[in-house]
Amino acid sequence: MTGSYGADETSVELATGLREFFNEHCGLDRVRAAWSDGSLDLALWGEVAALGFTGALASEEVGGLGVQPEDLVLAIEEIGYSGASLPLVDTAAVVVPIIERYGSAEQRASFLPGLISGERIAASTVMFGGDRAMFAAEADVLLLERDDCLHLLDRRQFSTVEVHSPDPASRLARVSVESSVLSDATRLAAGATDDARGRAVWAASALLNGVSRRMLEMTVDHAKTREQFGRAIGSFQAVKHLIADAWVAMESSRPCAWYAAHACSQGLADAAAAASVAKASASDAARVVGDSALQVHGGIGFTWEHPLHFWMKRGKLLEHAYGSRGFHLRSLGAAMRDDQQGSDAVFPGL
Amino acid sequence: MSALTETTLDVATWRDEVRGWLKAHLPADLTEPGALTGPEALHRRRAWERELYDGGYAAIHWPKEYGGRGMGAAHRMIFQEEYERIGAPPRLNIQGLMLVGPTLMEHGTDAQRQRWLDAILRCEQVWCQGFSEPDAGSDLASLRTAARIEGDRYIINGQKIWTSGATYADWMFALVRTNPEAPKHRGISAVLIDMRTPGISVRPIRQINGRGTFSEVFFDNVEVPVANTIGAVDDGWNVAMGALLLERGIGRRSYVKYVPLLRTLSSLTTSTGAGRDGAALEELGTHVMQVSKYRHHVGRTLAESSNGAFGPEASLNKLFWSEMEAALYESGMKLLNDLSALSDDSAVLDGYGRWEAEYWHARATRIFAGSNQIQKNIIAERVLGLPKEKR
Ligand SMILES: Cc1cc2nc3c(=O)[nH]c(=O)nc-3n(C[C@H](O)[C@H](O)[C@H](O)COP(=O)(O)OP(=O)(O)OC[C@H]3O[C@@H](n4cnc5c(N)ncnc54)[C@H](O)[C@@H]3O)c2cc1C
Numbered sequence: 041m042t043g044s045y046g047a048d049e050t051s052v053e054l055a056t057g058l059r060e061f062f063n064e065h066c067g068l069d070r071v072r073a074a075w076s077d078g079s080l081d082l083a084l085w086g087e088v089a090a091l092g093f094t095g096a097l098a099s100e101e102v103g104g105l106g107v108q109p110e111d112l113v114l115a116i117e118e119i120g121y122s123g124a125s126l127p128l129v130d131t132a133a134v135v136v137p138i139i140e141r142y143g144s145a146e147q148r149a150s151f152l153p154g155l156i157s158g159e160r161i162a163a164s165t166v167m168f169g170g171d172r173a174m175f176a177a178e179a180d181v182l183l184l185e186r187d188d189c190l191h192l193l194d195r196r197q198f199s200t201v202e203v204h205s206p207d208p209a210s211r212l213a214r215v216s217v218e219s220s221v222l223s224d225a226t227r228l229a230a231g232a233t234d235d236a237r238g239r240a241v242w243a244a245s246a247l248l249n250g251v252s253r254r255m256l257e258m259t260v261d262h263a264k265t266r267e268q269f270g271r272a273i274g275s276f277q278a279v280k281h282l283i284a285d286a287w288v289a290m291e292s293s294r295p296c297a298w299y300a301a302h303a304c305s306q307g308l309a310d311a312a313a314a315a316s317v318a319k320a321s322a323s324d325a326a327r328v329v330g331d332s333a334l335q336v337h338g339g340i341g342f343t344w345e346h347p348l349h350f351w352m353k354r355g356k357l358l359e360h361a362y363g364s365r366g367f368h369l370r371s372l373g374a375a376m377r378d379d380q381q382g383s384d385a386v387f388p389g390l
Numbered sequence: 391m392s393a394l395t396e397t398t399l400d401v402a403t404w405r406d407e408v409r410g411w412l413k414a415h416l417p418a419d420l421t422e423p424g425a426l427t428g429p430e431a432l433h434r435r436r437a438w439e440r441e442l443y444d445g446g447y448a449a450i451h452w453p454k455e456y457g458g459r460g461m462g463a464a465h466r467m468i469f470q471e472e473y474e475r476i477g478a479p480p481r482l483n484i485q486g487l488m489l490v491g492p493t494l495m496e497h498g499t500d501a502q503r504q505r506w507l508d509a510i511l512r513c514e515q516v517w518c519q520g521f522s523e524p525d526a527g528s529d530l531a532s533l534r535t536a537a538r539i540e541g542d543r544y545i546i547n548g549q550k551i552w553t554s555g556a557t558y559a560d561w562m563f564a565l566v567r568t569n570p571e572a573p574k575h576r577g578i579s580a581v582l583i584d585m586r587t588p589g590i591s592v593r594p595i596r597q598i599n600g601r602g603t604f605s606e607v608f609f610d611n612v613e614v615p616v617a618n619t620i621g622a623v624d625d626g627w628n629v630a631m632g633a634l635l636l637e638r639g640i641g642r643r644s645y646v647k648y649v650p651l652l653r654t655l656s657s658l659t660t661s662t663g664a665g666r667d668g669a670a671l672e673e674l675g676t677h678v679m680q681v682s683k684y685r686h687h688v689g690r691t692l693a694e695s696s697n698g699a700f701g702p703e704a705s706l707n708k709l710f711w712s713e714m715e716a717a718l719y720e721s722g723m724k725l726l727n728d729l730s731a732l733s734d735d736s737a738v739l740d741g742y743g744r745w746e747a748e749y750w751h752a753r754a755t756r757i758f759a760g761s762n763q764i765q766k767n768i769i770a771e772r773v774l775g776l777p778k779e780k781r
Binding site for chain 1: 656
């Protein structure tokens with residue numbers, strides 16, 4: 041898509057395909073089921089993997105689809121939108137492409153096929169915050185960031201302790217690793233860490249924007265149908281403006297993630313700044329949209345029964361993970377402070 | 391921003407061409423900070439507009455048949471970015487180029503196009519927009535300036551207000567009431583008025599920042615040919631709606647304009663000793679984020695609508711940039727205050743006064759071109775389909 045901001049064919053095709061799949065296979069019942077029993081829906085995982093999603097960014101030689109990050113970014117939004125509780129994004133956007141680029145021949149051979157086919161599940165601590173990772177307890181493979189290096193571990197090499205997650209269906213665990221386990225054999229080549237951080241951040245941003253998009257859509261629908269004082273609540277201006285603010289926050293955030301994916305895959309000079317812009321704005325949007333959504337839903341939105349909270353809680357988890365708004369804004373502030381005229385780190389080409 | 395409507399090479403070549411031309415032709419004294427509305431400055435700005443015309447850059451997006459280059463929205467945005475990058479002055483005839491010209495192309499007759507388009511392009515006629523009245527602001531359709539038809543002339547009586555550039559404009563694009571009996575949206579006409587017609591008087595209004603760039607305009611039995619109506623008589627509301635979308639859309643500014651402001655904020659942050667302070671960096675970073683978001687919003691809008699036809703989504707554009715700009719200047723006011731407490735360096739203090747004038751102007755952006763509340767109404771009703779409110 042080379043910087044065309046989501047308007048080209050491949051990305052629209054991938055996103056539409058995934059959206060249709062989720063519409064059919066991941067309706068509210070299935071979203072709800074993941075919440076009530078809290079276990080990973082392995083059947084759904086297998087079906088999505090069978091579509092080729094987990095290997096989307098891997099080259100065709102190793103059995104992937106060979107698409108570019110900017111072609112995948114809209115599809116990632118669809119995952120956030122769908123409410124599916126699966127560790128798809130880290131696997132597809134970070135772990136698989138990072139192994140292909142920075143793994144040794146041995147690592148590639150032993151890890152890639154299972155991850156691409158969906159037989160094995162990956163978790164990643166990259167940018168998540170501390171030694172925590174989503175679905176680490178369920179994972180067969182762990183991408184671990186330690187002392188600015190990345191290590192690739194299999195299930196026997198790490199242990200997990202479940203920790204609290206604001207989103208009960210995105211299970212979190214803290215991982216621990218015996219220091220003797222980490223060696224040259226587990227370490228990925230130089231350059232992997234920065235690359236993986238950028239990927240984790242733009243992918244989480246796109247996912248979060250999808251979450252916001254769903255919350256907003258539910259809110260608009262509710263405002264059109266719920267009546268008080270003899271008319272739809274969406275006709276009240278105070279309600280309209282809450283929703284309009286939410287829409288602006290979300291729609292102005294989405295293209296930032298699209299651009300960040302592009303900047304990352306092209307290795308542009310502003311890739312790191314672009315990722316920070318994407319995540320800070322996605323976090324902003326999720327907060328504004330979530331607050332408006334709950335307010336406009338009124339009491340019904342405050343129930344366990346109503347599905348709004350699935351997305352609200354996923355939003356809350358993602359808002360603070362992968363670098364909070366404050367973290368990314370401080371990075372941007374520092375980048376601007378250190379920017380010399382003619383440097384391309386923040387606004388290239390000026 | 392790359393590869394939008396044409397090939398990457400095309401776009402890069404175009405950027406180089408524009409950059410080179412501006413560098414060779416822009417007079418240095420026009421990039422200096424300071425007021426740009428005195429008689430002398432106006433003279434220089436007119437000359438600069440003429441230079442742009444001679445170089446073929448007056449309105450690159452106008453169709454070739456009207457003297458433009460027929461370029462798409464992406465090329466236009468590149469031109470705008472380069473124009474802002476080098477710090478060229480605001481376009482003097484923005485109402486003519488961005489409002490009247492396109493409106494004439496869409497609704498005018500051949501004779502009208504011949505009469506006005508070329509003069510706009512050459513900046514022989516500078517235009518102002520006479521829409522608002524004392525009792526018709528957000529509720530523009532309640533405007534009352536009356537145009538009574540007598541033979542082939544209108545006799546116009548009434549008043550416009552907040553008319554930017556009225557003191558030096560040659561022509562006004564006005565909305566007037568031609569049918570007081572019809573429902574309020576159906577009795578309005580769009581009329582082009584020569585500002586030198588007897589009976590017109592212009593009274594400048596001093597603005598909050600001390601500048602005098604808008605005026606009251608009074609009409610006392612002003613005779614205007616009915617032939618100056620754009621579109622049908624009484625159909626001016628439709629004509630004006632297209633014009634207002636253009637005013638809100640992406641064509642008029644790029645993110646590049648804000649990058650020097652970010653640099654100023656950055657160096658002020660450092661000068662006040664807050665360069666390592668987390669909260670100060672977060673505030674600076676917020677503005678970097680906003681300007682970047684604006685960049686990507688524009689890029690996305692272009693990608694999705696390469697022919698430049700923008701709908702009610704234009705409201706997002708107006709809402710976003712005006713809030714971004716207001717917040718940016720807000721931070722600067724605080725930093726300049728802090729710095730002036732630490733320093734009596736005259737360079738700092740000069741900058742303070744200029745920043746303050748712009749700070750106040752950046753507050754007007756939330757009001758004009760349809761207030762930001764009005765933009766939210768439009769987004770809610772026309773983009774998201776929420777039920778209309780009784781108005
Ligand atoms: C610097 C500057 C330059 C200008 N230049 C021009 C020009 O060249 N030509 C021209 O014609 N006009 C110009 N204007 C006028 C501008 O378009 C009007 O000021 C604007 O439309 C608002 O109208 P008003 O001032 O009458 O405010 P009002 O309409 O009285 O609005 C006052 C407040 O009420 C709110 N409000 C009104 N109606 C609603 C509603 N339905 N829902 C929610 N809130 C509402 C508004 O948002 C605003 O906050 C200019 C204004 C400024 C400040």
